[in-house]
Amino acid sequence: MYCIVLINTLYLHCNNTCYGWVINIKNMKKTTTVSLSGSIFTLEEDAYNVLNGYLKRLEFHFANEEGKQEIIADIETRIAEHLRESIKVEGQVVDINEINRIIKIMGEPGEIDGEEKMKNTMQNDYRSYRRLYRDMDDRVLGGVCSGMGYYWRIEPLVFKIIFILTLFWGGLGLITYIILWIVVPPALTPAQKLEMKGEPVTADNLGKSFNDDKK
């Protein structure tokens, strides 16, 4: 996906009343400026999230396709074309209804490629694998205990106590900890974080964890 977030700006919706323009602060929305197939568009934040989710679903659907990049780029070009047609005034902001309308025209991955294929990919690709990673978001030293906590579904404090107790037992705990620190990879990418927590690596979950990271 070549959707580049450029800037975040705030803009005000104005309510036209008989007294003139009254600014209604409740309608204030965050916008994101994106570059889609060479054109710049300003999208409301929720519209951006929906479009981003849609493009991720497409990318996921065509993941094993030879011409994946080209298909997605072509679809993005068409979406940009629809957006250009719908924008009547320069600087007009695209809202979620407009994005939903365009997605309906373009079609969800299931509609694009027939239902059968969609069902197969759901079964094959949505499997979740829990893997041992070091938790870089909640760590005292290397995040080993927190990662082990996720892996075995045990409170990380249990591992911390075991490590500290065995520290005085000929340094066994310390050596084990250092070895684990070296051997176990850190969970850095959103996908790795989902794997660490045992959640399926789907476009929706990735979108969610991406948004959590930004907060």
Next chain:
Amino acid sequence: MDLDNSKAQMRKGVLEFCILSILSKGDAYTTDLINKLKEAKMIVVEGTLYPMLTRQKNAGLLSYRWEESPQGPPRKYYTLTDKGRSYLTELDLGWNELVDTVNTIRNLQ
């Protein structure tokens, strides 16, 4: 069995044939193709066309060139290759045979 799905599968089967037929009448840019296919009720969602075009291009049946457009960015114009042309001739024959067969079966007493 669901009727809409069966119809969609039937359409999908001949979509490849329809794309080649449209291009045999002259080069077209993607949106032209979409408009023609939608007008003929051949596709329901526009997204269907893109994977198909890329597959046909990778199979050597089509090629494309970029052309400047008066409004917006350059457009992708698709054209039928020689291989695509002979492929279409075969599909034409196949289609006629199929229609004959189906008609024969439907007219059986």
